[in-house]
Amino acid sequence: MRRRYPILRALAAQVLAVALVALAAFLIVNLGRLPVHWVLLVLAQAGLAVWIGKRFGLVRWWSVFQALFVPALLGLNALALPPVAYLAAFLIVLLLNWNSFRHGVPLYLTSNQATLRLAELLRERGPEFKFIDLGCGLAGPLCQLARRYPLAQFTGVETAPLTFLIAWLRALPRRNCHIRYRSLWRVSLTPYDVIYCFLSPLPMSDLWQKALVELRPGAVFISNTFGIPGVSPDEEYSLPDRRRTRLLVWKK
Numbered sequence: 081m082r083r084r085y086p087i088l089r090a091l092a093a094q095v096l097a098v099a100l101v102a103l104a105a106f107l108i109v110n111l112g113r114l115p116v117h118w119v120l121l122v123l124a125q126a127g128l129a130v131w132i133g134k135r136f137g138l139v140r141w142w143s144v145f146q147a148l149f150v151p152a153l154l155g156l157n158a159l160a161l162p163p164v165a166y167l168a169a170f171l172i173v174l175l176l177n178w179n180s181f182r183h184g185v186p187l188y189l190t191s192n193q194a195t196l197r198l199a200e201l202l203r204e205r206g207p208e209f210k211f212i213d214l215g216c217g218l219a220g221p222l223c224q225l226a227r228r229y230p231l232a233q234f235t236g237v238e239t240a241p242l243t244f245l246i247a248w249l250r251a252l253p254r255r256n257c258h259i260r261y262r263s264l265w266r267v268s269l270t271p272y273d274v275i276y277c278f279l280s281p282l283p284m285s286d287l288w289q290k291a292l293v294e295l296r297p298g299a300v301f302i303s304n305t306f307g308i309p310g311v312s313p314d315e316e317y318s319l320p321d322r323r324r325t326r327l328l329v330w331k332k
């Protein structure tokens with residue numbers, strides 16, 4: 081449970097934080113006979129939600145969601161938008177971040193610097209190779225690399241419905257780039273020379289076990305930022321982008 085269903089743990093942390101703050105406010109106002117400003121309550125709830133979320137095993141990037149959840153709800157409420165706007169916003173976030181809720185892997189994108197470094201790393205492969213992005217997001221790096229290496233074959237797999245649709249449409253004009261609606265766990269890595277992923281800490285151990293079985297000799301496994309516990313990369317490149325991401329390379 082500690083590694084699975086992060087959305088449920090995040091929700092439980094929010095509810096618990098609201099309950100604790102409400103109880104504290106009740107005691108301060110009724111027993112202490114002191115006034116409490118609502119801004120203080122919102123800040124306390126945000127801090128508590130972050131802290132409880134960490135205790136519940138949520139990884140670091142969840143802190144941002146945890147801290148902003150209730151303030152965002154209050155802000156939206158103040159805008160008095162029609163109910164359908166909330167539903168539409170919720171559906172868009174859900175369909176883009178499907179795997180965040182199910183597997184703890186949200187949508188965030190490879191930086192331009194990382195894509196350029198990837199392009200450099202691919203140069204040593206010559207013009208023809210097969211590349212797969214496991215969880216290709218909006219297919220930005222794939223389309224850029226497919227343009228740069230027109231004789232190579234690029235594949236992306238993605239299971240967040242709206243993310244997949246956008247990626248698929250983006251790749252349509254590129255004859256050497258294909259996007260499939262398929263789980264990364266259900267695709268064989270054997271046909272590929274280069275396996276790229278930018279996921280989260282959660283799936284890395286299991287993914288490495290899969291790679292050990294399926295990677296063919298000469299293939300490389302490249303993870304953006306997230307390492308494999310207990311397995312040092314053969315090469316590591318730090319990038320000067322905003323997130324200070326790293327490309328970690330394992331060679332078979």
Ligand SMILES: C[S@@+](CC[C@H](N)C(=O)[O-])C[C@H]1O[C@@H](n2cnc3c(N)ncnc32)[C@H](O)[C@@H]1O
Pocket residue numbers: 176177178179180183185186187188189190213214215216217218219220221237238239240243262263264265277278279
């Ligand atoms: C951090 S994003 C990276 C997107 C893209 N690779 C990039 O670097 O710009 C991770 C993506 O992996 C997708 N994903 C997570 N688990 C997946 C799975 N089991 N099968 C396919 N895609 C998955 C998510 O939906 C998300 O779009």
